Amino acid sequence: MTALAAVRTSAAVNDGGLLKPSWAEVVKIQPEAEGIATYWLRFQDSNLSKAYRFLPGQFNMLYMPGYGEAAISISSDPEQRDVIGHTVRFVGNVTRAINRLKIGDVVGIRGPFGTHWPVENLEGKDLIIAVGGIGIPPLRPAIYHILRNRAKFGKITLLYGARTPSDLLFSSELDEWRKSDIDIQITVDRADSNWQGQVGVVPTLFYKFRLDPTRTAVLTCGPEIMIRFVVFEALARRVPTNQIYVSMERNMKCGQGSCGHCQIGPYFVCKDGPVFPFSAVEPYFNVEDF
Amino acid sequence: MAELPINVGSVVALPKPRLDDLLAKLREKGYQTIGPRVGDGTVQYQPIRGASEMPQGYTSEEEAGKYRLVSSGNSRYFDYTPGAQSWKQIFFPPRITLFDLCKNGGWKPVGSLEPSPRYALVGVRPCEIAAIKIQDLAFLRTDFVDPVYQERRKNAFILAVNCLRPGGTCFCASMGTGPQLSSGYDLGLTEMDDVFLVDVGSAAGKDILSGLPVAKPDAAIMGKAKQAVDAAKTKMGRQLDISDLPDVLLKNLDHPEWEAISKRCMSCASCTLVCPTCFCWDTQDHSSLNGTETERERVWDSCFNPGYSYQAGGNTRPNVRSRYRQWLTHKLGSWKQQYGVLGCVGCGRCITWCPVKIDITEEIPALRKETRS
Amino acid sequence: MDFQPVSFELIRSIPLFADLSIQHQKVIAEMSSIRPFQENEEIFHEGDTSDCLYLMLDGRVALEIHIPNRGRSRILTVEPQEMLGWSGITDVVPRRTLTARGVCDGRLLCIDAPKLIKACEQDHDLGFVVMHHVANVIAGRLMATRMQLLDMFSDPSSEARHG
């Protein structure tokens, strides 16, 4: 019983806060779009607040007592230490309870969990960040990292799609990003005639520029169906499968590969993902209902 | 008479009537003894105080969709094959409170995880030890330790027993997990007519034996025991060829058999509940009406439950085909990639307790047919 | 409307026509003109006869559909080097099904559709290249339309669910 022996003797046991979420206070609520807002949270324990670190693309389990937990990506700057941002779309039990939070209310947090966008390995590359809907928050920390280290990266293109112009998140920041030499292509699925931008779906944005497959990596997050078409376009342009990074979403209860819910084949999305090189998930990607 | 020297690895003989003394000794040492008991027409694992509560004189018959206790015509204790329950209910309880909270200027925890009693599990079969080892790999990892499981598991005493009478749905010999004990127990019994041969598996086991009236077994009884254990290998009710697992599953994710099985399977989740290795769980919050108190519980879940795979945007596995496929491809496939071992020990429970007689030892060969790879 | 003649050099510089022979590029130049447009200007209107195939030179054009009681809805935008109004050279869609409107000032290359069809009929080499490009455009549009139909960013909690 090797596992048990090792655990019996190890001093610090990592139970991931399963029995004891850490409490954080809502310090700011920023509405982003209809049904979506960013919650800025500060740990009540100031030591924890100082010690807490996360990597771009990781997520927390946010706990609303009486309702349960939901996996929510961290959408703030990894270098910003005192408060952490979570951009939440109100869709179900927990997220609707979050919607009722007011400044000063408390939320339980466990985390950070999961793999991250491998920005440190992508230096020198051209990056295409293809996101849609609620898929942009998990990439915002990566964008902040890139902005801070802009010279270390090649061409950066952000392809961003939303359902309608009013569903676009972080609009006020996009200009700031453009100034740092990020090419931003925005498209919406539908619009009225007040919209001056593009109309069409995210994957078709690939038609509008050229990429060099030998020096390009693609980072994508959004509805799985969108990811599928983004991957399709990237592969059609010969981007290698291990240079396409996808962030997957599955039902999850623990965040630590224990509850079983989030499996895709051999992977637990919560600990082996959510960010995967496409090459890892490729065998399972087009299997229906897997 | 000089006391018999006992060491880890020794085999000694305990007269049958002294089983009670062994149980009493465990209780005296502070263990709560959990063992086999007849209940609801099957064998259950319940607190027991003495051997008289055990299913002496019973044997069991099992087939796909069938379990029946019948008289064995002898006075053995362990001639039955385990029922629906398994030891996972001890280490990984079907329901357990993770914590209670009270709203009082923020949420404050009330109480903490209760220390677990020290359990002595009585009559653990070889396949069940294998299952415990498999759950250890899932719950006691280097990067994550399940606090509930660890608390209950770490001090447990395992009184194991060799299987001499495998059941109709057993195939542990195919899985390499039985019917003979190999490791992972504190004491290992082999039940003969008048004595138990007791194999000392650990220092804790040795401690328990001290002071009990054990004797050195003679060569004849040792020979008979070996014969009985060897013979058990040939009495398996089922077999499974595992040579091409996990590939035969993971390379056949679109096999027509998945559709065929979905016409039979009711997605009732019985197989996952009785399986001694299935570890999936869910959490539930229960609040007081005024919302000031809440209890967070952990409960068993199953990949057959519709809610298991709900997420914003729909259900990842919206039909029985995908749920059964998830179960089997995990159990006998991706489990190996995750933990280095397959997730099945060949105990046969999922076959016995499936209301529509689905038999994994038939499903694997069916998936092997017309294999497209 | 102010149409301007087109030089052979302009046609040569357009990537879409790069695989045409010089002779064919000249044929295209002869049947083409430049159609400047302004922000908000209607380039064609739902129901108009489709007598032109356009190629965007610069600017942005939106394809709109007017939905009674809901007003104009933009369903697609067309960017430089993309084709617009491909229905002009098909028989099955003799009239415009959408309205094209300038999102900003820009220019279109306007190819006379009846002349183009005639030239393609007479010279199948030219016909193949033109039809090949049009087929690509239609395939891309179809794929985009299917994706739009999925409404993938819709609010999940408002959808009917199965399982």
Ligand SMILES: Cc1cc2nc3c(=O)[nH]c(=O)nc-3n(C[C@H](O)[C@H](O)[C@H](O)COP(=O)(O)OP(=O)(O)OC[C@H]3O[C@@H](n4cnc5c(N)ncnc54)[C@H](O)[C@@H]3O)c2cc1C
């Ligand atoms: C790694 C990761 C990162 C994520 N990051 C974010 C993020 O940054 N922001 C964000 O907003 N979301 C994020 N999510 C998604 C979020 O975790 C889910 O939307 C989560 O389900 C919300 O929890 P909930 O309790 O509010 O919804 P739930 O109550 O779980 O409901 C979710 C959906 O499932 C449906 N549903 C649930 N149970 C049933 C049932 N029994 N029958 C029928 N339908 C059912 C609901 O109608 C709803 O549409 C992330 C998910 C993952 C895995």
Ligand code: SF4
């Ligand atoms: S899959 Fe079936 S036979 Fe295998 S361990 Fe689980 S219940 Fe036993």
Ligand code: SF4
């Ligand atoms: S295989 Fe049998 S026991 Fe398992 S879910 Fe299907 S019907 Fe129930």
